[in-house]
Amino acid sequence: MLIKTRDDGFIHPVSSEITPQRVYDGRRDLMKLMATGAAGVALAGWASRDALAQAAPGSGKLAALKGGKSAVAGAVTMEKVTEFKDASTYNNYYEFGTDKADPAKNAHTLKTAPWTVEVEGLVKKPGKYGIEDLMKLSAQEERIYRLRCVEGWSMVIPWVGYSLAELIKRVEPQPGAKFIEFVTLADPKTMPFVGSRVLDWPYVEGLRMDEAMHPLTLLTFGMYGEVLPNQNGAPVRIVVPWKYGFKSGKSIVKIRFTDKEPATAWNKAAANEYGFYSNVNPNVDHPRWSQATERRIGEDGLFAKKRKTLPFNGYEAQVGQLYAGMDLKKNY
Numbered sequence: 001m002l003i004k005t006r007d008d009g010f011i012h013p014v015s016s017e018i019t020p021q022r023v024y025d026g027r028r029d030l031m032k033l034m035a036t037g038a039a040g041v042a043l044a045g046w047a048s049r050d051a052l053a054q055a056a057p058g059s060g061k062l063a064a065l066k067g068g069k070s071a072v073a074g075a076v077t078m079e080k081v082t083e084f085k086d087a088s089t090y091n092n093y094y095e096f097g098t099d100k101a102d103p104a105k106n107a108h109t110l111k112t113a114p115w116t117v118e119v120e121g122l123v124k125k126p127g128k129y130g131i132e133d134l135m136k137l138s139a140q141e142e143r144i145y146r147l148r149c150v151e152g153w154s155m156v157i158p159w160v161g162y163s164l165a166e167l168i169k170r171v172e173p174q175p176g177a178k179f180i181e182f183v184t185l186a187d188p189k190t191m192p193f194v195g196s197r198v199l200d201w202p203y204v205e206g207l208r209m210d211e212a213m214h215p216l217t218l219l220t221f222g223m224y225g226e227v228l229p230n231q232n233g234a235p236v237r238i239v240v241p242w243k244y245g246f247k248s249g250k251s252i253v254k255i256r257f258t259d260k261e262p263a264t265a266w267n268k269a270a271a272n273e274y275g276f277y278s279n280v281n282p283n284v285d286h287p288r289w290s291q292a293t294e295r296r297i298g299e300d301g302l303f304a305k306k307r308k309t310l311p312f313n314g315y316e317a318q319v320g321q322l323y324a325g326m327d328l329k330k331n332y
């Protein structure tokens with residue numbers, strides 16, 4: 001699966017290979033269908049979706065879809081996907097304002113082409129990647145991940161990208177490289193709140209090398225079969241599904257390999273509230289609120305029940321081993 005650039009510099013996905021958005025619009029019906037009889041198929045994930053697509057009325061085109069399958073275990077959930085409208089209008093992107101509606105209103109000023117990502121620090125092959133080359137570096141696939149924000153809400157989003165590990169292997173980390181730092185764009189001309197004092201700009205995030213190498217860590221270029229909307233971190237962001245959302249830095253311009261734990265934006269702003277690890281953990285409260293439950297965006301009607309937050313956001317089977325022997329209360 002590939003996302004290509006048109007000659008005019010505008011980037012768009014190859015739609016025949018990516019699940020079109022209407023698939024998600026119709027997904028509620030598919031889920032209902034699944035609940036009534038096709039339950040066994042539900043366990044099989046994507047294969048089942050193709051089968052169901054054949055069964056779903058008016059969605060004949062879906063049956064021909066082949067590109068959406070993820071090769072990475074645990075990279076697809078059969079939970080109901082959040083509406084695109086919600087995922088692209090309820091955002092955290094403080095460079096464009098602190099209100100959830102601000103990024104969708106303001107991020108049209110972000111200039112995503114041309115765009116380069118610099119790979120530097122403790123690697124044998126440092127370099128600058130144009131966004132188009134970065135997109136083509138490895139086969140892209142679609143993965144449906146939960147994203148759990150530290151503020152207590154969550155979404156289920158079909159992301160498009162490839163494992164960050166593919167890039168890491170390509171640039172050959174030096175033996176001393178223990179962490180990866182992600183530096184995101186801080187452009188006061190196009191980002192109205194970069195002058196504000198909420199955070200120390202640029203927004204920086206980081207991962208330990210084994211976390212960055214974990215196949216679930218997705219270098220992300222698209223969602224819902226399209227390139228990322230600006231407010232979701234165009235043209236490239238990271239998605240680390242077992243960590244609180246703020247670990248998933250948007251609009252990345254630098255990937256730096258270091259021997260020291262990077263100083264990250266929220267940790268610098270409030271170290272007692274936001275740790276470096278920030279693995280989703282229902283047993284470790286935020287100092288000002290519980291992390292035991294979450295509100296799924298799109299389900300916030302009068303009778304909507306809160307969901308129980310799962311350790312590692314439900315990805316414990318895949319990533320728990322990374323933290324064997326670590327005190328996760330201390331390393332929050």
Ligand SMILES: Nc1nc2c(c(=O)[nH]1)N[C@H]1C(S)=C(S)[C@@H](COP(=O)(O)O)O[C@H]1N2
Pocket residue numbers: 087090091092093094095147148149150184185203231232233244245246247248249250251
């Ligand atoms: N550069 C940058 N990246 C960021 C943020 C931000 O303010 N600036 N917010 C983070 C937070 S708190 C969350 S919850 C997720 C939200 O991603 P989404 O809007 O695509 O759901 O982005 C993260 N990445």
Ligand SMILES: [Mo]
Pocket residue numbers: 092148149150151244245246
């Ligand atoms: Mo967040």
